[in-house]
Structure formats: C-alpha cells, structure tokens
Amino acid sequence: MELRRSATLLDVARLAGVSRSTAARALGKYGSVSPELQSMVAAAAEALGYRGNALARSVSSGRSHTIGVVVSDIENPHFARAVRGMTDAAKAAGFDVILANTDESVEAERDAVQVFLDKRVDGLIVASTSRSDSGHLLDVVGMGRPLVLFDRRPDNVEADWVGTDCYADAKSVMEFLISKGHRHIAFLSATTKTPEELEAGSPLPISTIADRVRAVRDTARARGIGYEFISGAMSPEKTQEIVASLLRRPDRPSAIIASYSRIALPTFQAIHGAGMSVPEDISLVCLDDTEWMTVSHPSVTAISNPAYDMGIKAAEVLLERIAGAGPDVRDHLLPATFIERASVADFMQAKVGNPA
DSSP: OOOOOOOOHHHHHHHHTSOHHHHHHHHHTOSOOOHHHHHHHHHHHHHHTOOOOHHHHHHHHSOOSEEEEEESOTTSHHHHHHHHHHHHHHHHTTOEEEEEEOTTOHHHHHHHHHHHHHTTOSEEEEOOSOSSOOHHHHHHHHTTOOEEEESSOOTTOOSEEEEOOHHHHHHHHHHHHHHTTOOEEEEEOOOSSOHHHHHTTOOOSSHHHHHHHHHHHHHHHHHTOEEEEEOOOOSHHHHHHHHHHHHTOTTOOSEEEESSHHHHHHHHHHHHHTTOOTTTTOEEEESSOOTHHHHSSSOOEEEEOOHHHHHHHHHHHHHHHHTTOOOSSOEEEOOOEEEOOSOSOOHHHHHHHSOO
C-alpha cells in the first residue's frame, strides 16, 4: 500500500493562493498578515491535514511557543500540583511545556537548563536546587532569556520569583504550638546538614528550608522555649528510623514540625508503629498540606501552600516576559493558609480544666 505524502507548507500556500512566506507567517503567527489571509491559510492547512515543523517555525519567527520547567522532585505533591498549574496556564496561551526533574542535583539542573536553551525554549521556570551554585541561571539572565524562579530563591539572581513567605508560615506554626503550651519543639527536615550546623546558622542550599530553620530558631529564642533541629530525613525509611529513635528518648519533644508532606507521612507512621498516638503522646504539624492529612486519624494541622495557583502565576509571569511586557523584576508572593486540625495537644486547655 502506498503511503500518503504529508502535506508541506508549499502545499498549503498553493491551496490558499498565497506565497510560501505568507503561509509561514500566518501559521507561525508572526509578522503582518491580514485576517482574511490568516483565515484562508488556516482553512487550507486544516483541509490538507498540515502539521507544521516546530523547529522551522522557531527559526523563522524567533519563537518556539514552548517553555522549559525544571523542578527538583516531581513526585513531591507540591511540585506536581504546581506543574499542573504551569501547564494549564501555558496551554491556554498556546504554549507547550517541557519538563525536567533534577532529584536535587545541581549538575542535573545545569544540564536541563542547557538542553532547554539548545531547544530554543522561549523561557524557563526553575525551582533551583542551590542558593549559591547558580552560574547557569545567571547565564540565562545574561543572554536575555526570560526566567522565573519558582518556590526557591537563589542568591544574586535578578529574576522574577514566585513563592510563599516560608519564614512567616513557620513562625506562625511555632507561635501556635507555644500558645497551646508546648515548650519543647522539634523541627524535622531532609537536609544533610547536622543539627549542630543548623543551630550555628550554617548556610543551607535550599532557601525554603533555610527560612523555616531561621523562623524556628528566632521564635523559640524570642519566646524562651526549648527547640531542636533534626536532619537527615532523606527517605521514608530513614525518617521512620529517626522518629522511632526520637520517641524512645525520655526527654522527647512534645511536638514535631515536619518540613514537608513526604516527611510528615513516615513520621505519622513511626509514631503509630511505636504504639503511640497523635496528639496524646506527641503532636504533629506539617509545613506542607496534602490530601492524606484530611483523612488520617487524627487529621493533621498544616500550612496549605497554594501550589497550583503558584504554578499558574509562574507561567503567567513568564508569558508576560516572553511577550515583552511586565513590570520591573520583582517578587510575586502568594499567601499560604494555616489549617488547624486535630493533631496538636492543648496543654493550656488541660491546665484550665484541671487547675492545680
């Protein structure tokens, strides 16, 4: 059976009765083409089943109608929801999204950015792995390619940033726990820095964790309560091991703040695995809300980050930059929501109910 030849741009031009260059401008949506000719070319392309060559369009128009998105962990529900927002906003504007996952590797991030530049993406959204190792991002800015920093904020990179106030959110959780009578609070994170390094203010590669650590330390010191940093929760298994060890201590904290949802779940499981209960034996709060926290027993108090809306905002800002619009480089801060559920013991209420 003879295979049917694919329609070419020249075929479309001949059927529409226009020059090849006019057909290219009409289909690529660049340059000056009258609405009448635009309609004629579109009708001819549809009749012939023409599928244009994206690379050819990018060469002739200077636009690929694609954006590159680099995230550190697509399995993290926060980034998964954000990417959905980005793709929805991009699709609505006629743009495609190419996604890269770095697994928190700076080298993988650097390679992904270069691949996207080679593919002539019109702009990039990057959730950076490192605050300081950002020469590749500085290169993007230097060449004038639109860049939006997402969630994490690298040092010294002058570009739009979309995120939440992680310092204020962690501070609000600390104040809430203190108001409930908690005087020894632990912050559990996946950083490889030791607790001693965190206490000493050692620079952290990820800005969101750095902001949360500062908030815990600053609030605890200001309010005169005990606190500790617990690091190394790099996997569910390691998290359960760390929490199980913590629960065996006679001086264990009365509350744990989990840095994000993928730490909170194994923490919750470890508590129940030790034959203990939340919040009777230890309270739990997470700085990153997700679906299971609403159906667990008890439900888990958390900070709900507007990840989907953040993704939409990041894409919208980038598309404005690609179009040559938008204000001076600035921060785009979206509000998070504190959701009180049933995972925190109220020692102050217990004192009121049982005066001694």
